[in-house]
Amino acid sequence: GTLAQVPLLRREAAFIEFEPMFRGVALSVALSCGFVVTDKVFVNNQLVAEGDSVEDNVGCHPHEGSTTFKVCGANVKVVAHLMSNCRDYSKYSETIGSCDAALGTDHCDEKTLTSGYTNHFEWKAYSYDIQPCK
Numbered sequence: 001g002t003l004a005q006v007p008l009l010r011r012e013a014a015f016i017e018f019e020p021m022f023r024g025v026a027l028s029v030a031l032s033c034g035f036v037v038t039d040k041v042f043v044n045n046q047l048v049a050e051g052d053s054v055e056d057n058v059g060c061h062p063h064e065g066s067t068t069f070k071v072c073g074a075n076v077k078v079v080a081h082l083m084s085n086c087r088d089y090s091k092y093s094e095t096i097g098s099c100d101a102a103l104g105t106d107h108c109d110e111k112t113l114t115s116g117y118t119n120h121f122e123w124k125a126y127s128y129d130i131q132p133c134k
Contacts, residue, residue, distance in 0.1 A: 034132065038105040039073030041130055049076075049130065057130050060086035065124035071097035072108040075133050080113060080125035091115055092123060099133035 035054040040047060044066045049057040054076050062084055071078050077097030083089045096111050114120045 034075050036073065036075065036105065039076045040071070040108075041076060041078055042068075042070040042072075042110075043128065044068055045070075054130065054132075058132060060127055060129045062127050063125060065126055066113075066128070067122045067124055068110070068112050069094075069096040069125070069128070070108055070110040073097075073105055074099060074101040074103065074107070077131050077133055079129045079131065080111075081127045081129070082123055082125060084126050086127045086129040094125075097133070 035052060037051040039054050040050040041054065041057070042048065043063065045068060048061075066080070069078055069080055077095055077099055079086070080094045080096060081087060081089065082092030092115065094111060094113055096109050098107060098109050100107075113123050113125060115123055
C-alpha cells in the first residue's frame with residue numbers, strides 16, 4: 001500500500017511513515033529537542049528557563065530592559081535585541097550562548113550588553129529570543 005507521512009513536531013522536519021491501515025489509530029510519540037538539565041537561561045541574573053522548561057520558553061519574549069544575560073549548556077542560545085518583538089537593529093542584537101559541545105555541558109556564556117568604539121556604554125534589550133542550537 002501507500003505510505004503516509006505525518007509531521008511529528010511543528011518545528012521539526014522529521015516524519016514517521018506508517019501503513020494506511022493505521023491511519024485511524026492515534027500515535028503518541030515523545031521526542032526531545034535535546035535540552036538537558038545543564039541548559040539554563042538567565043536574564044539579569046534571574047533564572048528564566050532550565051532543562052526541560054527551555055522547550056516551553058523557546059521564542060521571543062518582550063522585556064522591560066535587561067543588560068546582562070547568561071546561557072549555560074551547549075543546546076540553547078539567546079539573541080538579545082534592543083528593539084521589541086525580537087527585531088534586529090544594526091549592532092544592537094547580541095547572541096549569547098556558545099552552542100559548542102566541545103566546551104562541556106557546564107560551560108556558560110555571560111554577556112553585559114555594551115556598544116561604542118572608544119567610549120563603551122551599556123544598552124538594554126527590550127526583547128530576547130530563546131533558540132535551540134542547530
